[in-house]
Amino acid sequence: MTADTSAAPGQYAVKISASHPAMGSSEQTIFVNVLGPTPADDTVTPCSSQVNNVVVGNGTPPVAQVLPLMGVVDSVFGVKATNPGKISFQVGAQTTDSRNGWAIALEREDPIPQAPLKINQAIIALTNDSPGDKDLWTVNGAGCGTASVPQHIHVAQGQSARITISKSSVTSLILRRDVCTSWFIICWGTMSEPVAVFTQPGFWSFVGGRVVTLRWFHST
Numbered sequence: 001m002t003a004d005t006s007a008a009p010g011q012y013a014v015k016i017s018a019s020h021p022a023m024g025s026s027e028q029t030i031f032v033n034v035l036g037p038t039p040a041d042d043t044v045t046p047c048s049s050q051v052n053n054v055v056v057g058n059g060t061p062p063v064a065q066v067l068p069l070m071g072v073v074d075s076v077f078g079v080k081a082t083n084p085g086k087i088s089f090q091v092g093a094q095t096t097d098s099r100n101g102w103a104i105a106l107e108r109e110d111p112i113p114q115a116p117l118k119i120n121q122a123i124i125a126l127t128n129d130s131p132g133d134k135d136l137w138t139v140n141g142a143g144c145g146t147a148s149v150p151q152h153i154h155v156a157q158g159q160s161a162r163i164t165i166s167k168s169s170v171t172s173l174i175l176r177r178d179v180c181t182s183w184f185i186i187c188w189g190t191m192s193e194p195v196a197v198f199t200q201p202g203f204w205s206f207v208g209g210r211v212v213t214l215r216w217f218h219s220t
Helices: 070-082 203-207
Strands: 010-020 025-032 065-067 088-094 102-108 123-128 134-139 151-157 161-164 171-184 186-198 211-219
Touching: 070 088, 070 203, 088 134, 102 171, 123 134, 123 203, 134 211, 151 161, 171 211
Parallel strands: 065 186, 123 211
Antiparallel strands: 010 025, 088 102, 102 211, 123 161, 134 151, 134 171, 171 186
16 A cells, blocks of 8 residues: 555554455454654653652762664664564663663554554553562653643562553653662662653654553663
8 A cells, every 4th residue: 555645644544345245244444654754863851850850869860861762663664664564563772871671562452342542642561570660650741740640650570550641641751760779688768760761752653553562671
């Protein structure tokens, strides 16, 4: 299928129907992506006071690393172009200090019996396969906490949870982890440390219309 040159970039649902006098009829919905230029990454931390809100003594507080997305989006659609039947993709991410790593699965939700996800919706799942509790928060760069109430996932080691997000109220995601602040034989106190936040320009090109599972498998 090839889009007309005047087609606006976006994702479209196309219903195909077939019938036979003896065998009856059948319908199938397929999704068509009309691609525009992938937005370039930026290094801006959205809602920095909300993301980087941890103060540690008189030292430099930890800050979340901004994860780029432009190359990933182009790579995923490049694979899709050469494998039209492929509906799930795996990508990896890690912080530059190699202390945290994620395996990220991008999948199309089975539309039966659910209504298919729209391009401005996504299901975000967080799975924690590493030591310590982990958190995921939504960010709305347009309002930074005033335009909408952030959504939140908290998972202990071995747990998973998921939320449904909308483009109207979410522009990025923050990943945080609990780290020990007081240690004598065992840990006596913890704090929530910002680890990573997704760049905003390409965020919805990355997650839109998909089930996105972030498996936090490495944390040291």
